[in-house]
Amino acid sequence: MSSPSPAASEPPGPARLIAVCGAGAPTGHLTRATVEAARSEGLRTRVVDLAAVDPVDGPRDTPWDVLTEVAPRAAGAGRYPLAATTALADARVAAALAAVADALADPLTDLVVVDTGDQYVGRALLAHPAAIVAALEALLGPDLAMRSSDAPDADFPRLTAARDVAASQCGLLTGSHAVWRLVVASTGESVQAAQDALTALVLLGARVDGVVLDGYPRKQDPSDQRRQADAASEVLAQTAGTAVWRGGHGRRARPKGGPVTASPGPVAELAPAEPTGDRVAWEWRIEMPDSMVSSVRVGVDGDQLVLATGATYRWLSLPAVLRRTIASEAVRGHAGLTVRFLPDPDTWPSARDEGEATT
């Protein structure tokens, strides 16, 4: 995320990928409506349904496959005892990522619709490639290079190739071409679930351009249900930092007007700005939706800024200038956090000189 942009921004153009993700509500209605709308607009559309992805029949040699096959040898173990179990969950995510990459690379496909089902699967899709890159890079050491021959199927070149593939997958679902739509239930309890899911998705890099209240009560439905849904809709509209609309069976894929690939309102995303400061103090502003500002923790880990909510973590590389500073505190503000830094006297000679001069 190198270019600064506001937390709630208009997308640069029509989306090429729409990910539908649920938090306590089914995603099928919105997925079907999205596909139907896209096709009625003449878009050649492909659907990647996570529930239908079969890792057994899926692509071979995904980065995950290579990792689980080579890691035991690279680590000097004869057998990786957990491979059989870990493969079940992560192989499906790996196969889905390969399918998404394949669909996006297809020149005959205008729009890829990814139905992640539950939000935890969506979060796994977002986090998986970076985790695999990190694990593969940890293995790609000189020892392995020395032990590996030059044959194309040797461990080192295989791991290198798998690392490159995984790295290329890191932006599949987070680039400017992709938007996420979060489906929640139309109840009062869904507000918190929506905010938690939105926070986690945005923290992981997703650009969320809509929160859809599934099964929104119609006029003939009991009035208390309707009141609950109206209240939830109102709260979310004020805090989510993105569009909120009614979904469910027979409802539109997006509010009235405009193509299905255009975001109907602002996009909720994490947007670090350029750091500002001088020899005395520096600030780095991270813009994000209001709803997540209060639930995000901030820390530093070496040259990384750590943002966390619950068990979801995001590591952002500190801009070069801030690597010579010491983070002191974070300040919550409107639609974002500002992290404050003080020059490190050990690595910022002018600060040291100035400090000596003033004392």
Add this chain to the structure above:
Amino acid sequence: MSGDRSPWWYSGDEQPPGPQEPASEASGSGAAGRDEPAGRPVVPDWLGLLSGAQRLVEWAADAVLTPHAEHDDPSAHPQCLLCRASLLLGDGRRAGGEPAPESDFADPGDAGSGGSTGSGIRWLPIRD
């Protein structure tokens, strides 16, 4: 609770089985939890063992895989087998973040260090 109404998983009330429930009929997984009379020879029940093993696998899938799907940061879940495996495999600290910087060779010490997997985070005070 009378003997004929006891659920299959009920372990008994420390009394010998009644006439309608002879201990010698105990077999299969349905009797797995019942008290066996002392001194009774134990005969392996292969079908029962197989069924038990299958349940163990199902339990493992439910108890390990399902919770692990929600674990974004392996370092935050040291009790999870899969997270621990991820940490052993390498640096899982970026599991929820951006890719590691490009490099031809990683520091071999990184693979096993694990020290950077979350434990090195210095949390900042946050004020409104």
